[in-house]
Amino acid sequence: MKKSVYIQSVGSVSAQKTFDNSSFLEDIITYNDTTIRVIDPNYKEYIPPAAARRMAKGIKMSTVSAKNALTEASIEESEIDAIIVGTGLGCIGDSEKFVKDIIDNDEQFLTPTRFIQSSHNTVAGQIALGMGCKGHNFTYVHSSISLESSLLDAKLQLEEDEAQTILVGAVDELVDHHVNTHHLIGHIKEEPTETSNVLKSQTKGAIFSEGAHFFVLSNKKNEGSYAELLGIKTFNTLQIEAVETEIIHFLNDNSLDPEDIDLLILGNNGDVEFDTYYQTLDEGTFASHPKAYFKHLSGEYDTANGFGFWLANKILKGSLVPSAVLRGKHEIPSPKSILIYNQYRGENHSLLLLKKC
Amino acid sequence: MSELKQELKEKIIEQLNLEDVAVDEIQDNDPLFGEGLGLDSIDALELIVMLDKDYGIKLADPKEGRKIFESVQTMAAYIEANRSR
Structure with missing residues (x-):
């Protein structure tokens, strides 16, 4: 018999004050722009400086979000059976820098750090390294259904009891070249738009942003469970x-x-x-x-x-x-x-x- | 030589993303790896590429790096003696 799947905890870094989990959209921040960035938590409170220096922003946001979800779930890191992350573009900032280095230096002098960070599965890998999790580690890259693909993988594993507790996450970061190209093709709004009015907008394109959202899923319900998936x-x-x-x-x-x-x-x-x-x-x-x-x-x-x-x-x-x-x-x-x-x-x-x- | 050492300290901080380290916190003879700045093997690769790109020095034997990258002082001395740009 299939087991039910529960969301045990949540962690979120976004353009709103969601990262500390203590309030729930009480103090809304409005923007008037074509792109908006996350409200950065104090990353130093979560990540040792030696580790942080090689982390792209997407990894930092994800680490904070994942740690908050794990803390709220009140579980030992060793209890996580798998880490599954969805991302549309991975750590695209470092991908861009890596490709720029290739062009600028005529394919010479390529260094490892940006390459390591530029691969899409870096986030899931870095979180696993930080936790010492040697379980199933997977990254789904599928545009706007990247997170959903990750949730589906987790749900199937939990239903079949192949895993009991899984950390599922989603992350995308906003970087200049990506913004410039999407402006050019009209996927980003041409003019700054007040976010509080964007749903009534009569123009093409969206306000681009970034964020990291992590969730602990389990096939065992407890008092703190948020919902059943x-x-x-x-x-x-x-x-x-x-x-x-x-x-x-x-x-x-x-x-x-x-x-x-x-x-x-x-x-x-x-x-x-x-x-x-x-x-x-x-x-x-x-x-x-x-x-x-x-x-x-x-x-x-x-x-x-x-x-x-x-x-x-x-x-x-x-x-x-x-x-x-x-x-x-x-x-x-x-x-x-x-x-x-x-x-x-x-x-x-x-x-x-x-x-x- | 002192100018080169200053330049090296700036490059090390910038290229290795040592955000919390200031140039004047790095002493010429501080060990770069282990106890000192705490650099690791990936940083060593970054430094090898930096020698090649910025000073035209190709390390034929990566094991040489152990001595060359001991400190800013040893790096500067090696660059002075071997640089082609």
Whole structure:
């Protein structure tokens, strides 16, 4: 018999004050820009200087996020059976520097540090080295379903009891060259936009950002558990007309109906071209469902849905939907089941289903 | 020679990302590896590349590095004697 999968703890470094886990979106920071960066924790409190000097920002953010999740789970590092990380671009800052070195130096004088840091699986590897974890160590790189692919791997292993406790994470960092190229191709908004207004934006592109979100998943529920992870589904492509039908199929596959869902968390990023996917849910079966949003707080990046997943967990455990994630002033009674729907530029759609436990 | 030592200290800090170390904290004879600055084998590779790129010195035998990279003093002396740029 398949075991159930629970989220035991969360850790998050984002453009909001999420890293210390002591408050829940009470003090919202608004930005007026085309790109936004994380609020840096004091990395020295988490990482010894000797180790930090060779860490790219993505690794530092992930280390803090992972350590916070592990601390909250109150488990020994040795109890972690596997580390699974999703990332769209890995430590792209060092990838860029490494490639620049190759060009500038005519393929000579290449040093190891940037190469080590530039590989996508560096984050999962560095966390494992720091913890002495010799278990399954895997990195999923799949655009905006990188985290979801990691969660799916973890869920399968936990259900089959191949592992009992897994650290799952997601990270992406914001760097100059990446920003410049995405500006050129119109994926980033042309003009600075107030984040508090971005969901109403009538322009193309998104506000790009970065973040690291880590979660301890287990097949044993305890008093501190946040939620039960009921289902995950990803789609590389999905026709806009099929969104509602696929969501209903997904819910039915998990023995639920639309009316069983108390809250939809949607990945609107203010891109007038692609938020239409989410807008289909404002009509039809899900028209009257309460809806929450998060990318006006987190910005957009391949693993931004990690913020959405963090948000859903915090809502379910705390029985509170912060006003900052709602449009308009209305209260939502304590939700017991949440569906998260996310996609980026009409591709790589994901559905995550969570239940209060 | 003292200018070269100053330059080396700056390069070591910059290239090895020693964010918490200031130039005047590195004494000429401080050991670079182990007890001193605490550099490791990856740093040694970075220093070998730096010798090649900035001073035109190719270390044919990496074992030579053990003596050359003992301190800023030994590095500067070796560079002075062997540099081609």
